[in-house]
Amino acid sequence: MTDTPPAGPKIPGLTDLSLLAVGGYATIFRAVQGSVGREVAVKIENRTIDSDRDRSRFLREARAAGKMSGHPHVADLFDAGVTEDNHPYLIMELYSGSYQDRMPLRPHEVRDIGVKIADALADAHERGVVHRDVKPANILISDFGEPALADFGLAILAELRDPDITLDVMTPAYAPPEAFRRAEPAPPGDVYALCATLYALLRGTPPRWEPDSPPGLLTLIEMFALPVPDLPDVPPALCEVLRQGMDNDPANRPTARALEELLAAVDLDGTDRSAAPRNANSAAADQPTVHVPQQPQRRSGLGAFLDNLFGR
Secondary structure, rough: OOOOOOOOOOOOOEEEEEEEEEEOOEEEEEEEEEEOOOEEEEEOOEEEOOOHHHHHHHEEEEEEEEHHHHOOOOOOEEEEEEEEOOOEEEEOOOOOEEHHHHHOHHHHHHHHHHHHHHHHHHHHHOOOOOOOOOOOOHHHEEOOHHHHHHHOOOOOHHHHOOOOOOOOOOHHOOOOOHHHHHHOOOHHHHHHHOOOOHHHHHHHOOOOEEEEOOHHHHHHHHHHHHHOOOOOOOOHHHHOOOOOOOOOOHOOOOOHHHHHHHEEEEEEOOOOOOOOOOOOOOOOHHHHOOOOOOOOOOOHHHHEEEEEEOOO
């Protein structure tokens, strides 16, 4: 791939393109999809796809990501393609912000976000798709106040930049310990990242971090030996579910479907919501075998949305 920011893109069906921002990997435009009159976000890679193989791979992965868009808590991917000058692009739903903007949140809201996003991940895993980069900036807020998980399929663009990427696709603050060993991405990694994300939404910072003091990479790795404590004003039962999902051993984490059930059953206000929570791994036997695809998948307000699109 070669690296040149796209200039004056011409994309079929889009009008009124206006530059939102330029990043190291991509240029983001706001545009209008003329056929339906809706505003969209357009991510155009600065690098070009120079081979038919990479072009086919990108479009194949984009189609797989498009299938995820039907879930009510997955941000829509409307279209994908390659410009005349060989820059890959994605046309996506435009959001005004993410939950990164709103940390910390109250337990009831975090629990409900967790149930919905766990359901989105469970659906993805049942389809054989691994997200790889669950984090607060990738959980966007719809016009109706509903959470939507973004960036399904965007990691393929990072993979085309560097076929050896594993941890680089993820955000280290929310990455599971196995990612630091360059393990193949798998569903338990998504579960860890979601639980770390929910903990951050409650706390205001990622698990184990000192406030306003982002650790270095080596310190991050050493932090996995530290416990994940309860949080003030957060029911211990909710923290316990999140700790299960952040177990250092992937085999001890619940599946995404089991996590959804565990979160839904947490009693936050003294009224039972359902029967007693199932054991963290009790739904594992109910899940089909998930195969990671052989072809790999990568502030505030609109700024957080753009950071998320750039893969930062």
